[in-house]
Amino acid sequence: MTYDDVNALLRANALRILGGFLVPSDPDPILQGSQTLLMIGPDEPAFWPVFQASDEFNLPKDPMDHWSKRVLGGIAETLDARVFYPSDGPPYPPFFTWALQTGRCHSSPINLLVHDRAGMMVSFRGALALPVPLDMPPPQPSPCLSCSAKPCLTTCPVTALTPDGYDVDLCKSHIATPVGRDCMQGCKARLACPVSQSFGRLPEQSAFHMRAFVGPVMSE
Template sequence: MTLDQLDAAARAVGLALCGALHPKPEDSAPDGTQTLVLLGPDEPRFWDIFIASPEYCDRQPHPLDRWSKRVVATVSAPLNGTAIFPYDGPPYAPFLRWAERSGASWSSPIGLLVHRRAGLFISFRAALALPVRFDLPAAEVSPCQTCDTRPCETACPVGALAPGQEYDVPACVAHIRSPEGAACREGCLVRRSCPISAKFGRRAEQSAFHMRAFLGE
């Protein structure tokens, strides 16, 4: 199997390959891992697949996490892989480190991760620790290096996300809960401002779903 074939298997269930690396000892991958593969939503197909799932329809807690565990197993099992999920912990797996090590994601000017294809909409549903060493594509260059306008730096209406500072979560949450934050409840304005994100095809309903989860609703 090649990485392209693995990507096709992931897309068959609504996911896509978002990066891969050959882990070093300091990357904290499971013993015996030759290739670590990151999986995220296959936009825009993902949302329609997910909302038709039994996990979404049963109205029980954490539908996306439960869906992820079920479908990722169908991808990892044929490869004798170990599935790792960002929400299992503590300790939590270092997904941000893995993403940057993959050469497909980078730190943006505002500190959020930016992906070569998903922009600031990048998210990871799982990683696969595989006992097979796949050939990997060459590392790319961050799209931020060629972004002239950098709209992400000024998109947050309350400055909760801005260059040179930590993410001000309380200010962000307070604004989203206020009447003035109605637009943010449909999806983070900063993430939506990224030119790469704008081409990604994420559904507005999906962004709203994530914002409700962020608020604990």
């Protein structure tokens, strides 16, 4: 089994590896017994049509989490791997820390993750912990290093995202008003990232996530 073998299996299910690392000899207890951790995200733009066509899509609560657990759970069984999900918890698996360990995700100027290929639209459906070591692709530098404009710092209409942190309440309250409806097509700061713009995530998928984020406080 190789990295490319695993990625091919994932891509056949509209997912892909977004990074990974070899588990150190003195791992966090959650990774004890595993040798490779792979961070798994949507294979854009193929992911959204596959999810839309699934039985889970019309579930009233957490449809994408249910889809992920079915699909990634089946892949984990095929690979004799363990699988972790961002929704597991509390306590929750340290996805942010794991993402940084891959060398393909970095902290952006507004302290959200930025990925070498997905930009600030990076998201994870789960993580696969394999019992064998895989040869990993080399780390990639942060795309922020070559981004002189840094539009993520200035695009949020209410400055909810800054180097000092993320004001979640301010963000939600703005989106829930008529003037904030334009943000329902996706976070403007994340979409302003030049790498995000070439990633291929469909607007319908971003709107789905924004609706789930804002929840029932949406104004009519």
